[in-house]
Amino acid sequence: MEHIVSLKDIVVNFDGEQILNHINLDIKDKEFVTLLGPSGCGKTTTLRIIGGFLEPDSGVITFEGKKINGLPAYKRNVNTVFQRYALFPHLNVYENIAFGLHVKKLPEREIRKRVGEMLDLVNLRGYEKRNISRLSGGQQQRVAIARALVNRPKVLLLDEPLGALDLKLRKEMQIELKRIQQSLEITFIYVTHDQEEALTMSDTVVVMNQGNIQQIGTPVDIYNEPENAFVADFIGESNIIPGIMLKDCLVEISGREFVCVDKGFGNNTPVDVVIRPEDITLVPTEDAKLSGVVTSVTFKGVHYEMVVEAYDYQWLIQSTRSAELGSAVGISFGPDDIHIMHKMKG
Amino acid sequence: MKQKLLAAPYLVWMAVFVIVPLIMVAYFAFFDSDGNFTLQYVADVAQYSNIFVRSVWLAALATVICLVLSYPLAYILAKMDTKVQSTMLMIVILPMWMNFLLRTYAWMTLLGNEGIINTLLGYIGLGPFKMLNTQGAVVLGMVYDYIPYMILPLYTVMTKIDKSVLEAANDLGCNSFKTLIKVVLPLSLPGIMSGITMVFVPAISTFIISRMLGGGSNLLIGDLIEMQFLGNSYNPNLGASISLVLMVIILLIMTLMNQFDVDDDRVLM
Ligand SMILES: Nc1ncnc2c1ncn2[C@@H]1O[C@H](COP(=O)(O)OP(=O)(O)O)[C@@H](O)[C@H]1O
Ligand SMILES: [Mg+2]
Numbered sequence: 001m002e003h004i005v006s007l008k009d010i011v012v013n014f015d016g017e018q019i020l021n022h023i024n025l026d027i028k029d030k031e032f033v034t035l036l037g038p039s040g041c042g043k044t045t046t047l048r049i050i051g052g053f054l055e056p057d058s059g060v061i062t063f064e065g066k067k068i069n070g071l072p073a074y075k076r077n078v079n080t081v082f083q084r085y086a087l088f089p090h091l092n093v094y095e096n097i098a099f100g101l102h103v104k105k106l107p108e109r110e111i112r113k114r115v116g117e118m119l120d121l122v123n124l125r126g127y128e129k130r131n132i133s134r135l136s137g138g139q140q141q142r143v144a145i146a147r148a149l150v151n152r153p154k155v156l157l158l159d160e161p162l163g164a165l166d167l168k169l170r171k172e173m174q175i176e177l178k179r180i181q182q183s184l185e186i187t188f189i190y191v192t193h194d195q196e197e198a199l200t201m202s203d204t205v206v207v208m209n210q211g212n213i214q215q216i217g218t219p220v221d222i223y224n225e226p227e228n229a230f231v232a233d234f235i236g237e238s239n240i241i242p243g244i245m246l247k248d249c250l251v252e253i254s255g256r257e258f259v260c261v262d263k264g265f266g267n268n269t270p271v272d273v274v275i276r277p278e279d280i281t282l283v284p285t286e287d288a289k290l291s292g293v294v295t296s297v298t299f300k301g302v303h304y305e306m307v308v309e310a311y312d313y314q315w316l317i318q319s320t321r322s323a324e325l326g327s328a329v330g331i332s333f334g335p336d337d338i339h340i341m342h343k344m345k346g
Numbered sequence: 347m348k349q350k351l352l353a354a355p356y357l358v359w360m361a362v363f364v365i366v367p368l369i370m371v372a373y374f375a376f377f378d379s380d381g382n383f384t385l386q387y388v389a390d391v392a393q394y395s396n397i398f399v400r401s402v403w404l405a406a407l408a409t410v411i412c413l414v415l416s417y418p419l420a421y422i423l424a425k426m427d428t429k430v431q432s433t434m435l436m437i438v439i440l441p442m443w444m445n446f447l448l449r450t451y452a453w454m455t456l457l458g459n460e461g462i463i464n465t466l467l468g469y470i471g472l473g474p475f476k477m478l479n480t481q482g483a484v485v486l487g488m489v490y491d492y493i494p495y496m497i498l499p500l501y502t503v504m505t506k507i508d509k510s511v512l513e514a515a516n517d518l519g520c521n522s523f524k525t526l527i528k529v530v531l532p533l534s535l536p537g538i539m540s541g542i543t544m545v546f547v548p549a550i551s552t553f554i555i556s557r558m559l560g561g562g563s564n565l566l567i568g569d570l571i572e573m574q575f576l577g578n579s580y581n582p583n584l585g586a587s588i589s590l591v592l593m594v595i596i597l598l599i600m601t602l603m604n605q606f607d608v609d610d611d612r613v614l615m
Contacts, residue, residue: 053513073516080517086510090532100518103528151518 002065004029004187005050005155010059012045012211019045020056021211027155027189028204032181034190036198037208038234043191044083046208047157050189052076064154079148083159085140087132087147093119094128096143100151118146121180138169145180155187162197174201195235199223207231229341232274239280239315243273245340254311256289262340272341277305277318279337288330294323374586387587394570394588401567402595404481405550408488412496412545413538415489420500420537421530424507435501442494450487450558457483457559479561487555488545495544503537504530539603547596567592 005027012020020042027033035043048054052073061068087096097118101111119125122142148156162170178201181188192198198205199219207214215227226232229240244252245265251258253273265271285291292310304322308315308329315331323329378384423434456462457477464474477483515525553568574585
């Protein structure tokens with residue numbers, strides 16, 4: 001399979017500090033790829049390298065198999081939706097969207113046609129003459145998307161495009177963006193720090209932390225099979241408990257032995273054990289190997305979130321049924337629910 | 347109520363130092379020494395139309411030169427590292443700390459027939475060239491004295507332009523030059539307008555620069571007005587009339603300019 005964009009061993013330093021640490025990333029054509037990670041982990045920097053706004057200190061970037069290091073942004077077949085939209089304040093909605101086509105000196109009729117298509121796509125018909133400052137955040141957002149897409153780029157880069165919108169609008173725009181990406185069949189490289197957003201929209205999620213790629217995979221893979229404790233912790237809530245891998249398929253947690261499905265960690269190896277809060281069921285104390293005391297109960301709408309203190313560890317548990325505060329409960333989970341990770345460095 | 351109270355000293359100040367003098371100028375322009383209304387003085391201004399034309403022309407020329415020189419400088423300045431920016435800006439403003447007269451005198455000693463430039467040119471067998479007491483010298487003086495007033499507003503407006511907007515232009519196919527034309531220029535229009543105003547108005551009414559660098563032959567409106575009050579041709583009524591006409595000319599030109607400004611504000615806002 002041909003990759004449309006590839007980053008090979010990309011290194012970026014700012015003021016002697018390593019911001020991107022040997023990044024390797026292959027992006028398939030027509031894919032919705034999300035770079036996910038906490039603020040400051042290097043997502044924007046990665047995007048700027050692809051867009052042509054930043055040259056890596058070392059490493060190769062290819063586009064459709066051709067090396068494009070040093071190629072200025074205006075010559076790349078890539079367009080960007082900037083973090084704070086960066087619309088032209090001196091131009092109206094129509095002129096903003098038409099900007100790239102005017103620069104390419106397309107015939108006026110063609111420009112009108114294509115801008116019209118874009119206005120339909122982002123639901124902004126009738127707003128052509130509107131000044132940018134008189135648009136809501138969501139509308140500005142859609143102008144920014146139309147302004148980039150009208151150029152029919154092979155790849156669209158989006159830097160936290162929904163970050164400034166309120167929750168309801170964000171949900172709507174997530175669906176909208178996914179629909180646009182699928183109908184136009186172009187590659188989206190999407191940056192966000194919101195794990196839910198990443199899981200909802202993406203074909204592939206790239207989890208980053210401190211300039212390193214932690215894991216690349218489908219949303220389901222990333223959620224169900226996190227490769228390390230960072231990913232497990234960042235993607236959804238998790239219980240991360242220190243444990244000892246006694247041998248293949250047998251792990252010790254808080255002094256008790258549990259059967260699991262993981263292999264290949266060697267014998268008597270310290271590991272991190274990850275268990276999702278929704279995978280745990282509360283049972284009578286006599287039916288469980290681990291038991292503790294309920295220290296908090298919070299109603300979350302669909303489910304209850306409870307904290308159970310057992311053997312110096314606070315277990316987070318989600319269940320549709322609540323337990324009584326202060327009561328003693330047993331903690332139960334199956335072999336499939338146990339995820340073993342190598343111990344995090346540091 | 348409190349607001350009004352706070353504004354009171356300024357209102358008094360405005361009345362005493364702006365409104366009253368304006369009324370006095372108008373009075374002198376339209377009433378003769380016996381207190382009779384007359385349009386004679388205003389009509390007399392027409393005979394100096396050549397001086398008006400020269401003043402407008404030289405001031406406009408100096409303003410355009412200031413703009414052409416300042417624009418790239420301000421653009422480069424705004425793009426520099428923030429630390430370098432303040433140092434560079436300091437260098438630009440530094441001459442303003444020196445006395446205006448002194449700076450203009452300096453040009454006299456540079457440009458004169460026995461001045462420094464002609465002396466140096468003499469060593470390599472050139473000249474002497476007549477530089478002092480020419481219109482060129484007057485324009486040079488205006489440009490030199492007023493250029494910081496062009497650079498500062500341009501620089502200010504350019505530092506306010508969001509860098510990501512320039513990157514967006516780049517992203518959409520503009521190289522640096524096209525970005526300058528299609529984005530930086532329209533976004534810096536307010537700075538251009540205030541720069542033009544701040545250079546043109548003092549340049550058109552100057553009398554020191556034309557006196558010192560233009561000799562007697564390149565009189566400007568400012569010289570003409572001064573002569574009516576302090577010179578041999580003492581005639582305050584005519585002087586007031588000339589001042590009034592000059593004010594009207596400046597007002598007209600500024601209104602014309604603001605027309606542009608307002609138009610672009612509509613687009614800018
Ligand atoms: N131009 C720059 N100069 C110095 N440091 C920078 C610059 N741009 C980004 N950084 C640093 O690089 C790191 C990664 O930044 P960024 O890629 O913007 O992170 P993210 O988009 O994931 O929040 C941050 O620590 C940030 O402070
Ligand atoms: Mg960022």
